[in-house]
Amino acid sequence: PYVSATWMRRKFDYGTLSTWKTGVPEWSGRAGVRFKHALSENVDFNADVYGRFSSNSVEKTESETLHYNNWQTANVAFGFDFGDEKQYSVTAEVLNLFDKRYRQDDSILEPGLHANIKVGMKF
Structure with a gap:
């Protein structure tokens, strides 16, 4: 099991605009359970079941x-x-299993239920 959380407060000062309402959530994080099992000397199986979260946020611009x-x-x-x-x-x-619509900022609507395949190499 694991938990990671971030508490962040960010202030933006630009000309006459000074605000703590930067669109950055005050709390965000991840919690889950990871499993690793050696199938052979050269192969490991990995599994991770986890949740991600973010608190409300407000972004104030000049307009x-x-x-x-x-x-x-x-x-x-x-x-x-x-x-x-x-x-x-x-x-x-497979991410966002409950097909929750959300935004992390004003430019990107996060995808609903979706799947990825990743291929990697360490060097």
Whole structure:
């Protein structure tokens, strides 16, 4: 099991505008359970079931004030590390299992339920 959280307050000063309402959530983080099992000398199986979260935030600009609601997502990832030094990896993940619509800022609407396949190499 693991938990990571961030508490952040950010102040923006620009000309006559001075505000703590920068659009950055005061709290954000991740909590879950990771599992790793050696299948052989050169192959490990990995699993991660986790949630991500963010508190409400407000962004104030010179012309408007934008409000972002808090959000939570449930996610799962499975993969393999392999090679002589387990330097290669392949991971499949399904994110936002409950298809929650949310924004982290005014420019990007985060995707609903979606899947990724990642391929990596450590060197």
